[in-house]
Amino acid sequence: MNDHYLKKIDRVTAILTQLQSKPIVRAQDLATKFDVSIRTIYRDVKTLENAGIPIIGEAGNGYSLMDGYKLPPVMFTKEEVLSFITAEKLMQKFSHQSLGNHYQTAMEKVRSVLRHSDKNLIENIEKQIDVFNYHAQTGNELKNVIPTILESIADKTQLIIEYKTVDSRVTNRTVEAVGVFFEFNYWYIMAFCTLRKDFRQFRVDRILQIFKTQNTFSQEYGQINDYRKYSDGEKTKVRLLVEKKIMGHIVNSRRYYGFIEERETENGMEMIFDTEWIEEGFPRWLITFADYATVLEPESLKTKLRNLAADISRNLEE
Known part of the structure; x- marks a missing residue:
């Protein structure tokens, strides 16, 4: 059996897997995926039909398997x-x-x-094989919370959540979920909050109760990454001049604090941030390498660092 037929067998098998896993498969998408012509895909589909696979659809509209048709278990490489x-x-x-x-x-x-x-x-x-996680695991009091969120997205129904804020206040919100994402070792839900009339993100481990309602919504929200641009607070531009020898120690953590870009200068690396944690998080991160950094802006960040350093010094003297 020559190489041409081996490639065809692999491709036809892969097309069958696509038909098993998706409700509709377009010939154009298959042609792009396998880097062949649409005409070749038409012939492959015909090969499957000749083999007794009940395929519904036609060229230009997409293909699917007949509802209820069962295939033998797939073999894995x-x-x-x-x-x-x-x-x-x-x-x-x-x-x-x-x-x-x-x-x-x-x-x-x-x-x-x-x-x-x-x-x-x-x-x-x-x-x-093992994965070593050095972060503390968060609580999982609600065992079915993420599947409930995903079901509400699929059904386009509103959720009611009882939520504990960062300052321990408990609030009830009606939300229309856009999606979920994992960041900084926590799961979050991105949703449109009907109370705030704006998009908000909620940490899943702070959800005390969650209920899926019968209230549907018709708004098409698109992809979750389109909404992660939204922020609960105002952002502050920060410019630092950092000695090059310390860069290797902060290259992984800087993105958590709004890092945008860096420029190499004669005196070191100028780093630019757009951060919403200027009050607490950013100064506390910066003080870990402040002896190798100069704050170019804002001036208020220098004051915060001085106050933080004074508190540390006072605690060490006690």
Whole structure:
């Protein structure tokens, strides 16, 4: 069997997997994915139909499998099996418990359809992979909170949440969820708050109760990254002049504090930030390397650093 037919078999199998995993598959998308012509995709689909696969649709409209049609379990490559193991380790360490439980159930189903040799591969290799998480795990009092949020997004229904703010106030909000994201070791929900008439993000571990209502909303909110640009507070521009020898120690943490860009100068690296944590977070981070940095602006940041340094000095004298 020559290389041409081997490639076709791989491509046709992959197209079948796409049909199994999506409600509608467009020929143009398949042609782009496999870097072939649309005419080649038409022939591949015809090959599947000739093999008895009940495909609904036609060229130009997209294809799908007949509803209710069941295919035998798919076979996974060795590389795919190894990727499952790695993903499972990551989910165990970083996922919210409400997601982790569902993922574990899904993985059990995946394991059930693996060949005997692949099951042996998992048993031999899974203890050789680990993920070390140095951050404290957050509480998971609400076991089904993220699935509830995702269901509300899919159904376009409003949520009512009882939320504990950073200053320990408890408030009730009606929100229209846009999405969820993981950042700084916490899960967040991005949503339109009907009380504030604006977009807000809420830390999932601070949600005390959550209820999915029957109230639907029609607004199309788009992708979550379009809304993470919104901020609860005003941002302050900060310019620092930092000695080059310390840059390697702050290159990973700087992005958490609104880092925008840097410019190399004769006297060091000029770093520019757009931060909303100018009152507490930014000064406390900056003081960890303040002996290697000069504040160019704002002037108020210098005052905050002096006050913070004075408090530290006073505590050390006591």
